[in-house]
Amino acid sequence: xxxxxxxxxxxxxxxxxxxxxxxxxxxxxxxxxxxxxxxxxxxxxxxxxxxxxxxxxxxxxxxxxxxxxxxxxxxxxxxxxxxxxxxxxxxxxxxxxxxxxxxxxxxxxxxxxxxxxxxxxxxxxxxxxxxxxxxxxxxxxxxxxxxxxxxxxxxxxxxxxxxxxxxxxxxxxxxxxxxxxxxxxxxxxxxxxxxxxxxxxxxxxxxxxxxxxxxxxxxxxxxxxxxxxxxxxxxxxxxxxxxxxxxx
Ligand code: 8X3
Numbered sequence: 309x310x311x312x313x314x315x316x317x318x319x320x321x322x323x324x325x326x327x328x329x330x331x332x333x334x335x336x337x338x339x340x341x342x343x344x345x346x347x348x349x350x351x352x353x354x355x356x357x358x359x360x361x362x363x364x365x366x367x368x369x370x371x372x373x374x375x376x377x378x379x380x381x382x383x384x385x386x387x388x389x390x391x392x393x394x395x396x397x398x399x400x401x402x403x404x405x406x407x408x409x410x411x412x413x414x415x416x417x418x419x420x421x422x423x424x425x426x427x428x429x430x431x432x433x434x435x436x437x438x439x440x441x442x443x444x445x446x447x448x449x450x451x452x453x454x455x456x457x458x459x460x461x462x463x464x465x466x467x468x469x470x471x472x473x474x475x476x477x478x479x480x481x482x483x484x485x486x487x488x489x490x491x492x493x494x495x496x497x498x499x500x501x502x503x504x505x506x507x508x509x510x511x512x513x514x515x516x517x518x519x520x521x522x523x524x525x526x527x528x529x530x531x532x533x534x535x536x537x538x539x540x541x542x543x544x545x546x547x548x549x550x551x552x553x554x555x556x
Contacts, residue, residue, distance in 0.1 A: 316391030
C-alpha cells in the first residue's frame, strides 16, 4: 500500500481520487484550501485520509506545511498534482491579466513548488511517482483557451523533462490529460456562472471524475518497471476536429 499526496483533494477529480485510493487501502494526504470540504471528506473516509488545509500559492505557508508533512510521512510514494484551474474564455486580447496570473500561479508555480519539495526525497529513497494533471487544452488549441492551455502544455513538457532528469532512478512521472469532464466545479469556476457551466454538459456523456480517478489508480498501481508517460482521455462524444476558418 502506498502513501499518496493529492493536491486539490477537496472536490472534483481530487475527491474522487481520494475515495478510490482509500478504498484500495492506500493512505491519502489530501491538500486543499477549503477546510470545511476537507473535514467532510475526512469524516467520510476515515483515518487513511489525512486532511491538510493549505493554499499552495502561498509559498511561505506551503513551505511550513510541506516541511511538517514530510517529517510526519517520510515515505511519500506518490505526488498527484491535481490542483489547477481555468479562469475565463475571453480571447487573449480581451483577457484579464489577473486571471492569467492566477492560472500561472496555481497550474505552474504551485505545482513546481511542491514537486521541488518532494522530488529529492523520492530520488533519495529511489522510489516514487509524480502524476500530473494535464489537459486536452494543452494539446489542442481553441479560442479562449490561451493561457489555460499554455499552462497545461507546460505541465505536459515538464513531465517529459522530469523523466529525462530521473533517468537511472526508479522514480516515475506520468501525465494524465482529460478532455470534457462533468461533475466538477471546473467550468463554474472558469465561467463564474453555474447555469452556463451546466449548459456545457447538457446532452453529452462527458467523462466523470471517477473515470479520471480510475485511470490514475491504474497508472499508480502499474508494475514498478512500467511508466505511463502520457495518457489522454476524451469522452467518445468529443473530438479534436476543430480547426476553424475565418471567412471575410
Ligand atoms: C479541461 C478540458 O476542454 O474544458 O482541462 O479545456 S477543456
